[in-house]
Amino acid sequence: MEASSNEFLRGTLKTIVLKLLAEQGRMYGYEITQSVKERTSGEITLTFGALYPVLHKLEQEGFLMTESEEVDGRLRKYYSLTPSGNATAVQKVSDFERFVEAMQNLLRPQNGEMSLAKL
Template sequence: MYNCLMYSNELIKGTLKTIILKLLQDSGRMYGYEITQRVKSLTDDKINLTEGALYPTLHKLQAESLITSEQEIFNGRKRKYYSITETGQANATARAEEFISFTKTMFAIIKPQLTK
């Protein structure tokens, strides 16, 4: 489902919605392949999202009204663009803050001598 050289699938699965929402929050609108390539680029190829991971998550986010989609013709082919909603904006910010807090908490557990 996820092609990841450095991180377990569990970690990626647990953060995929946050990743997608944050990318859309920062970029405005993106299409699926663009999302996969941006993640790959930002992580120096450490996280490679597959279609089997990305599209079900995009559909869930859309069902939750956190993103919307629209199709356009680009070079004679249909391309589906995803955009974040106002509710999605707030959700993306909350998820990012929660993840940062969680990461700090985990760091305190794993390397307590460095967090004092």
């Protein structure tokens, strides 16, 4: 019922943002939070307090660029990837997949008490 503060989200925020932008072309902050919530059935929730600092950091690092547009009288700030942002997105997704594989090796139960030690 409650997803709330997911400790595992730590460290994956940049990866999520970069991947979504790589896929969608351009998005604005609010849209990113809604997209994440929707696609994970509420399991993962990005808070604004976490998202905006990440967006600003990524922009400052040269991975994102912005364009502001007025939509319905309100200013909307679109974020999109730079070429290096695109490369980083690909890299981070692949890094995450490697990490998950490594984690499986830790979380999957081992047969005996030692892996190679006493065979």
